[in-house]
Amino acid sequence: xxxxxxxxxxxxxxxxxxxxxxxxxxxxxxxxxxxxxxxxxxxxxxxxxxxxxxxxxxxxxxxxxxxxxxxxxxxxxxxxxxxxxxxxxxxxxxxxxxxxxxxxxxxxxxxxxxxxxxxxxxxxxxxxxxxxxxxxxxxxxxxxxxxxxxxxxxxxxxxxxxxxxxxxxxxxxxxxxxxxxxxxxxxxxxxxxxxxxxxxxxxxxxxxxxxxxxxxxxxxxxxxxxxxxxxxxxxxxxxxxxxxxxx
Amino acid sequence: xxxxxxxxxxxxxxxxxxxxxxxxxxxxxxxxxxxxxxxxxxxxxxxxxxxxxxxxxxxxxxxxxxxxxxxxxxxxxxxxxxx
Numbered sequence: 001x002x003x004x005x006x007x008x009x010x011x012x013x014x015x016x017x018x019x020x021x022x023x024x025x026x027x028x029x030x031x032x033x034x035x036x037x038x039x040x041x042x043x044x045x046x047x048x049x050x051x052x053x054x055x056x057x058x059x060x061x062x063x064x065x066x067x068x069x070x071x072x073x074x075x076x077x078x079x080x081x082x083x084x085x086x087x088x089x090x091x092x093x094x095x096x097x098x099x100x101x102x103x104x105x106x107x108x109x110x111x112x113x114x115x116x117x118x119x120x121x122x123x124x125x126x127x128x129x130x131x132x133x134x135x136x137x138x139x140x141x142x143x144x145x146x147x148x149x150x151x152x153x154x155x156x157x158x159x160x161x162x163x164x165x166x167x168x169x170x171x172x173x174x175x176x177x178x179x180x181x182x183x184x185x186x187x188x189x190x191x192x193x194x195x196x197x198x199x200x201x202x203x204x205x206x207x208x209x210x211x212x213x214x215x216x217x218x219x220x221x222x223x224x225x226x227x228x229x230x231x232x233x234x235x236x237x238x239x240x241x242x243x244x245x246x247x
Numbered sequence: 248x249x250x251x252x253x254x255x256x257x258x259x260x261x262x263x264x265x266x267x268x269x270x271x272x273x274x275x276x277x278x279x280x281x282x283x284x285x286x287x288x289x290x291x292x293x294x295x296x297x298x299x300x301x302x303x304x305x306x307x308x309x310x311x312x313x314x315x316x317x318x319x320x321x322x323x324x325x326x327x328x329x330x
Binding site: 043077084086087 | 252254255273275277280282283285286287293295297300301302304306
């Protein structure tokens with residue numbers, strides 16, 4: 001594995017036939033491989049998320065990250081787009097599933113694809129990962145500190161999202177969950193509750209909570225970055241994908 | 248950005264963005280992860296005009312003490328002056 005890759009902006013037909021922007025990264029090695037949809041965090045389709053997308057390609061996976069705020073803020077800077085999307089109530093669940101489905105189709109149609117596709121998401125993208133994995137036929141899902149899979153947002157939140165743990169029986173693939181023990185969204189109690197729900201539903205899952213880490217411990221450009229948790233988290237991601245995305 | 252709590256206010260005035268002055272119609276106030284300020288959480292204020300698009304935005308990210316001091320200063324100024 002050389003880490004050689006190509007990455008570029010592309011456009012897809014997302015939910016409702018809308019044209020959405022996406023960042024596609026692919027290994028130059030032409031061997032058949034699995035693929036990942038990367039769902040960005042609430043701060044948007046930013047450089048940090050594109051870096052993560054490239055990291056999957058460097059590791060040998062096809063990867064694509066849709067700009068979930070394309071509709072609200074075409075061409076805007078990521079922080080302006082995130083502010084606009086926040087004020088409008090966030091990304092509707094139905095639209096998210098449609099956009100991820102478009103990404104999955106795109107990946108499966110690529111010549112290098114072995115047909116196996118996973119999804120990973122951070123922050124609000126963690127919840128959206130769970131939603132996608134309960135709505136689409138996938139082979140792996142990685143939820144990085146997603147809030148409100150269980151529990152509801154504060155009354156003052158403009159986000160039009162609610163708990164989705166009742167979808168657990170529909171989970172289509174194994175789920176890896178990576179959480180910070182100091183996080184409040186999701187709290188350790190909420191992580192435990194989701195763990196119990198998945199166990200009761202008989203769904204394969206593997207959860208890890210890191211002491212000394214809170215929300216967004218993977219974000220290398222933020223004070224929340226926790227290198228030890230992030231390093232271990234990445235190793236667990238690679239092992240999980242090797243087990244679930246290999247042909 | 249993950250405390251998810253947000254206060255929204257309808258406002259009237261002007262703000263100066265990257266392309267100059269524009270009328271502001273909305274403000275959002277939230278305590279969450281900052282985009283740029285070097286701290287875990289910040290009090291964030293966006294002055295917006297959605298009708299002009301997402302880039303019609305003036306944003307600030309303040310630590311809790313700064314935000315409280317600013318709030319006090321605004322209150323004191325309004326209390327001691329009149330139109």
